[in-house]
Amino acid sequence: MPKLALAPITAAVLAAHAWVLWQVPTQSGDTATDKAELQSFATRSIAPPAPPPPPPPPPAPVRPKVVKKPAPPPRPAAPIPDESRDVPAAANPPAEPDTADSIESTQPEQAGPVETAPEAPAETSAEKPPQAPAAPQPETLQGVQLAHAGGPAEAATDLAVRLPAPARMSFEVTGQSKRFDYHASAELLWQHDGSHYQARQEIKAFLIGSRGQSSSGQIGPAGLVPEHFSDKGRGEKTADFDFAAQQARFSSQAPPAAIGAGAQDRLSVFLQLSALLAAAPQSYPPGTEITFTTVGSNDAERWTFRVQGLESLELPMGTLEALRLERLPRRPQDQQAALWLAPTLDYLPVRIRLTQANGDFADLRLKSHAAP
DSSP states (O other), X not given: OOHHHHHHXXXXXXXXHHHHHXXXXXXTOOOHHHHHHHHHHHHOOOOOOXXXXXXXXXXXXXXXXXXXXXXXXXXXXXXXXXGGGTSOGGGXXXXXXXXXXXXXXXXXXXXXXXXXXXXXXXXXXXTSOOOOOOOOOOGGGOOOEEEOXXXXXXXXXXXXXXXXXXXXXXXXXXXXETTEEXXXXXXXXXXXXXXXXXXXXXXXXXXXXXXXXXXXXXXXXTEEEEEEEEEESSSEEEEEEETTTTEEEETTOOOOEEOOTTXXXXXXXXXXXXXXXXXXXXXXXXXXXXXXXXXXXXOEEEEEEEEEEEEEEEETTEEEEEEEEEEOOSSTTSOEEEEEEEGGGTTXXXXXXXXXXXXXXXXXXXXXXXXX
8 A cells, every 4th residue: 555545544543542532531630520420439339248137036935824915916127228229139138126026026927816825724613613512322331330338330340250050949929910919939940051041030820821031141251141031921022132233132123222241131130130249248238239231122221229238038938138139210110129139049039029110019039949
């Protein structure tokens, strides 16, 4: 290319460079515009992200409350500082929790009321319904009781017994039935082998007929343990003893009766008294009361006998010393009973007198005694 042609091009390039250098401001410029631009450039530095706040403290255990309070409404978030206009949004730190809030405000929000631990039951009659009183136990569940010289009746356990020897006893009977006086004969047959017993008593009267009672069962450490009782007149009624179930059941369709240990029937009770007095007569001075649950052909009730003292009896068999006991009636309609136990005959009954509430009575007096 000719040198003359390069001269204009070179001059143009030099002029362009001079114009660019003239447009760039120097660091020592004094104009207001230059100063503002420099200050703006200096303050637009990017701040590093703030460290994350410490985790909130664990929620304190909620104490039981009687009345629940609604959770307070969430507090408004803290306003974003003005510096955020110069800081990128991703670098904004989360707002610190307000330390003035209650403990419950730190719990997570729930749709329903806040659940708390179940309250301990208060020992008050309003929150705990009163217990129904226990049904009273039938008196007939009690065992044998003793009372000395008018003192309180107390449970009698481990009483000594000595069974009379087996015997066949015959009696003369005088009595009255529906205002009609009569004479009859009676027999008491008493048998046992040391583990089982049988007793049968029968009264026979001309034009009146016969009336018989029988008792059978086992012999235990405390004496007689009846199993079956029969009362036979124009018809027969029976009672069966179930000591395991504490019940006596009747053939008459009467409801079962509650019975406890030591219960006797209306025949065995006289022989059980004989066994007690024969074993320890000194333990039953006059005034002593002995109480049994006594079972008949329809029910059971408590019979109490009081020891009266020795009497001399004139009997068809002869004169005998005998200890008198009387049954204490509880109600006007109760049958009255008196019996005399002879020490010389192992305290077997030598006289028995039974009196009904309407005045009817039967008086049995010993005529003979022999081995069965």
